[in-house]
Amino acid sequence: MKDITKKYTNGEVTIVWKPDLCMHSAVCFKGLGEVFNPQKRPWITPEGSTTEKIITQVKKCPSGALSYYMNSAAPQNEIKVEAETIIETAPNGPLMVYGNVTVKDKSGTLTKKNNVTAFCRCGASQNKPYCDGSHKKIGFEG
Ligand code: FES
Secondary structure, eight states: OOOOOEEEEOSSEEEEEOGGGOOOOOHHHHHOTTTBOTTSSSSBOGGGSOHHHHHHHHTTOSSSOEEEEETTSOGGGOOOOOSOOEEEEOTTSOEEEESOEEEEOTTOOEEEEOSEEEEOSSSOOSSTTBOOSHHHHTTOOO
């Protein structure tokens, strides 16, 4: 699977979107529709709100598809969660892991994940071990 990354900025903060990680939770556009609107192109318009509101909303992204960095800082300085790891089962959806984790894939590649990571529980994801929203298409219950 391609590793696509798109960036959108208001000059102060840059929103980073990784569509392959998106689980289509709709949390972003329900929470801050003036910035995240899947009916528009581009679907992310950071100039629609304040930097503070954007950061607050991006931190709520359950899949980790959305992240951000301040333009005054290097991209690798993305905000990290300073807390113990919390694991939560989303009803009829993925296993949510809150915290900083390192995922080792079947080929042995290590990937660092920050904030929130959604792992597939339904088996239908095309981006395993991560959730890609396929659980909704197959009507996963559990
Ligand atoms: S749990 Fe979301 S794709 Fe499997």
